[in-house]
Amino acid sequence: MQDRRLKYVLILPAALLVLGTTIWPLAVSLVTSFRDWRLTRSLTPGPFIGSEHYVTALTDDPDFLNALQVTASFVAIDVTLTVVCALGLALLLRRAGVLHSLTRAVLILPFAVSPALVGISFRFMFNAEMGVFTWLAGTLVPWLKGYVWLGDPVASLLVLVFSDAWRWVPYMTLVVLGGLSALPREPEEAARIDGASEWQVLRDVTLPALLPVLAVVAILKTVFALKMFDQVVTLTGGGPGQSTTTLAYLVYSIAFRWYDMGYASAVAWILTAMLVFLAVWYMKLILRKPGGA
Amino acid sequence: MAEVSLRNVTKAWGSFTAVRDQSLEIRDGEFMVLLGPSGCGKTTTMRMIAGLEEPTAGDILIGGQRVNDLPPRDRDIAMVFQSYGLYPHMTVEDNIGYPLKLRGIKGAERAAQVRAAAAKVELEALLHRRPKELSGGQRQRVALARAIVRRPTVFLMDEPLSNLDAKLRVSTRAEIKHLQHELGVTTVYVTHDQIEAMTLAHRVAVMQGGEIRQLDTPEVIYDRPADLFVAGFIGSPPMNLVQGQHADGRFTAAGGFHAVTGVARHSGPAVLGVRPEDVTVAPAGQGDLDASIYAVELTGDAVLVTVQAGDSRIIAKADRAWRAEIGSSVALRLDASRLHLFDAASTKRLQPE
Numbered sequence A: 001m002q003d004r005r006l007k008y009v010l011i012l013p014a015a016l017l018v019l020g021t022t023i024w025p026l027a028v029s030l031v032t033s034f035r036d037w038r039l040t041r042s043l044t045p046g047p048f049i050g051s052e053h054y055v056t057a058l059t060d061d062p063d064f065l066n067a068l069q070v071t072a073s074f075v076a077i078d079v080t081l082t083v084v085c086a087l088g089l090a091l092l093l094r095r096a097g098v099l100h101s102l103t104r105a106v107l108i109l110p111f112a113v114s115p116a117l118v119g120i121s122f123r124f125m126f127n128a129e130m131g132v133f134t135w136l137a138g139t140l141v142p143w144l145k146g147y148v149w150l151g152d153p154v155a156s157l158l159v160l161v162f163s164d165a166w167r168w169v170p171y172m173t174l175v176v177l178g179g180l181s182a183l184p185r186e187p188e189e190a191a192r193i194d195g196a197s198e199w200q201v202l203r204d205v206t207l208p209a210l211l212p213v214l215a216v217v218a219i220l221k222t223v224f225a226l227k228m229f230d231q232v233v234t235l236t237g238g239g240p241g242q243s244t245t246t247l248a249y250l251v252y253s254i255a256f257r258w259y260d261m262g263y264a265s266a267v268a269w270i271l272t273a274m275l276v277f278l279a280v281w282y283m284k285l286i287l288r289k290p291g292g293a
Numbered sequence B: 001m002a003e004v005s006l007r008n009v010t011k012a013w014g015s016f017t018a019v020r021d022q023s024l025e026i027r028d029g030e031f032m033v034l035l036g037p038s039g040c041g042k043t044t045t046m047r048m049i050a051g052l053e054e055p056t057a058g059d060i061l062i063g064g065q066r067v068n069d070l071p072p073r074d075r076d077i078a079m080v081f082q083s084y085g086l087y088p089h090m091t092v093e094d095n096i097g098y099p100l101k102l103r104g105i106k107g108a109e110r111a112a113q114v115r116a117a118a119a120k121v122e123l124e125a126l127l128h129r130r131p132k133e134l135s136g137g138q139r140q141r142v143a144l145a146r147a148i149v150r151r152p153t154v155f156l157m158d159e160p161l162s163n164l165d166a167k168l169r170v171s172t173r174a175e176i177k178h179l180q181h182e183l184g185v186t187t188v189y190v191t192h193d194q195i196e197a198m199t200l201a202h203r204v205a206v207m208q209g210g211e212i213r214q215l216d217t218p219e220v221i222y223d224r225p226a227d228l229f230v231a232g233f234i235g236s237p238p239m240n241l242v243q244g245q246h247a248d249g250r251f252t253a254a255g256g257f258h259a260v261t262g263v264a265r266h267s268g269p270a271v272l273g274v275r276p277e278d279v280t281v282a283p284a285g286q287g288d289l290d291a292s293i294y295a296v297e298l299t300g301d302a303v304l305v306t307v308q309a310g311d312s313r314i315i316a317k318a319d320r321a322w323r324a325e326i327g328s329s330v331a332l333r334l335d336a337s338r339l340h341l342f343d344a345a346s347t348k349r350l351q352p353e
């Protein structure tokens, strides 16, 4: 048959594109991670030095350790906050109604805003002198008046989490809403008749049935939180100090501020390994036969 | 224990009315069966009593108290859902025990009550399975056990036996009847199986298109159906209905079909009804009507004989040993005391004086 060959011809451009823009750079960076290559010394890659970069990163680099810690805290708080808020909002928006469906339609907007822009607008909102949030917090809690949110290591990480949650929660709410609308309504009704309060219905019937969807949301959000970069650049610049330097931002710093391409590639690959591990887990979870619970 | 009242209850979705201005007084301890074809509003009526659906108009009272604004959990009801509504992540044991758990019954006592309820529907061997590991009939029995595990004020059962095999259906039906008699719990039971309605009910409400067509004891519903719909819906095989003219107490139809009805005051188009078991097939010349055999079907416990009398086809129920050749001539005898006459225009029953 002719079209047996035709189909390969048709996917060839796409395959070449992926090869050229994804596979090739990845391969190059993997090779680079085993070489000594500082742009300050040479424009061409230096000699192979084996796994030295990896050993350094994992055993002897306070910056890497710090970034790992920052990333871990960021992921933990960000994922928890996103899942809890998305679940809460989805439960509130679940009922039918004009107002509810209108809100559902508006929910997609924050996700349409580019993350870099989110970072910039949050920087303005948390500006110590003219930020609307600083003003709001100062009005509600007097001793927070004029507080320099982005000057405090802990607060600035929380602001970073807040900006990311603002962008992601509405989208994840829609995902959870989809999961909720796929649940049969009889088990919940049966529980109500059996004498369960709304809280007990949620705990004993709705949440267990929703668990697979929540797991998908959590893993997906973990993957994206691990890659946190845009808002770090535009909102906190990794600081104060290194308090918001995530792994992705560290890679960027090593490569384009200190020009150590070899080491940056190695750290990038450590991050990639974590992401691949999670992605595989995620695929396993969603490819499991549906309606498992 | 309580009586349940529906007063002028209507349920509409947009312009579609599922239940129309329905009034129903269910007595304390009564076994009320809602019977009707698919889509006639049985489940909707039941869901309104349970509080899962809010009536568009009218009042619902349980034990004399208006419950329109009371959530389901405060109505003290146990319900068997048409689609079971089991808790998918709980074992059979936990499903059945959930109403008890919510009432703070713990440990050994709960386990004992769960086992007793499971035994009533032959589920003891499956207590540790999950719903998805059960067949349809087994799931239905879990739903039933979950309802009977406690003593509510009202039982609501929405076709609780529809998925059981014939044998289990008979035994479970008896179990339900016995249980209801013993506990004296007011029960509303939905079915479209007439045998279930006849055997279980104190009273039957026959519904069609969101309205109750007749509300009475099974005997009256069967012996004196109020209109053509009830007459045609109740009975298997259904009542023979012959279109014709009625005058001076005598019914005639095309092709020479005739019968004496005893209804003096009616004349005009009418429908004569006679149940298959009230028709006797006699040797030719020995009955009221001449007829010929159209078909003979053996159902096991009886023989259904379809005969052609005039232009009408009549089904008669004969003894299971009865046999005849198709096409042979016979005579029909109609039990005069069990003839039903309906006005063709209003479809209402005309009562003999």
Ligand SMILES: Nc1ncnc2c1ncn2[C@@H]1O[C@H](COP(=O)(O)OP(=O)(O)OP(=O)(O)O)[C@@H](O)[C@H]1O
Binding pocket: B013, B016, B018, B036, B037, B038, B039, B040, B041, B042, B043, B044, B045, B082, B192
């Ligand atoms: N949520 C709903 N929205 C709109 N129409 C509905 C809704 N629920 C039920 N109906 C309609 O109301 C009518 C009555 O439904 P109901 O479930 O009470 O029927 P039923 O008598 O229980 O039938 P069955 O014997 O098939 O279970 C049907 O025509 C159905 O389509």
Ligand SMILES: [Mg+2]
Binding pocket: B042, B043, B044, B082, B158
């Ligand atoms: Mg129904």
